[in-house]
Amino acid sequence: MSKVCIVMLLVMSSGVAYSQQINPARALYNYQMSCQGCHGPEGQGGGGVPRMQGFVGLFLNTAQGRDFLVQVPGSANSALGNSELAEVLNWMIEQFGGSSNPPGLQPYTAREVGILRKSPLNEVNAYRASVLANITKGAAY
Amino acid sequence: MKLFDQFVEQRSRKIAQASSRRGVLKRLGSFMAGAAAFPVLPVARAANADTTSADKVPSESGDPASCDYWRYCAIDGYLCDCCGGSYNACPPGTEMSPITWIGTCLNPVDGRSYVISYNDCCGKTSCGSCLCMRDEGDRPLYRVDKANDLNWCLGTESSVYHCSTAIVVGLAYEDS
Incomplete structure (x- = not known):
């Protein structure tokens, strides 16, 4: 088997593993109940609320950006449990990330989310700008 | 011939x-x-949001101009149906808020719960007709995303509240 085939199999299997951890109906419901009111049905944002559609995957290019998606108040302070929050984050990235998603997505785990949400952000807008600046500057993707 | x-x-x-x-x-x-x-017109988004999937179109019963109407179980405001709009469309001259508070209501016709988006219509003074406060699922203000006792005219040109719609977003998830 060629190296190319092995790489393709690895990519395909990681994609399957990513999706397998998501219950789409439950994730959609939790998105609707906890996120959609501000981010909109398609993650389009608007009215001062950040757009996730075609953008959210950009944050996954750095560890700081990955943590940010859990530490934002909407995630960290939501009424969702750790496993539900991890699921809805993974679902949003899959649904809305599109071409902004980097290759080899690693799903959030309940444990990871549980640790990160204990440190919610306060000055979110300024911090978000610095996270994005670091991603652009570092060109880690 | x-x-x-x-x-x-x-x-x-x-x-x-x-x-x-x-x-x-x-x-x-x-x-x-x-x-x-x-x-x-600003009503378009509401209409679209309501009819994109067969699952999202529940069987209906009741009077949308009455506070008892099933979709209003968690509402707190004036019914747009009494103000020149409808349960899913804003009255002319008002703008639908893109930022909303969302709850669930049980549809008595099919016995299923639906996710309802209570989009406020903004840009004119309070309608003043058909005040309806049922507040199911309403949480205190420290839980702002689940509190309906707020002016949800956010992200609109004007923050002046006029009335509220009740748009079905989808079926509520139930563990089987």
């Missing part, structure tokens, strides 16, 4: 003499322009 031809010819000539061709064009133009204008 000849008689029939004569009859049709005479009728056609009479209609042509009695009617204005420009009038026909004007009416046709108005109809086409009007039809094209409707989708850009």
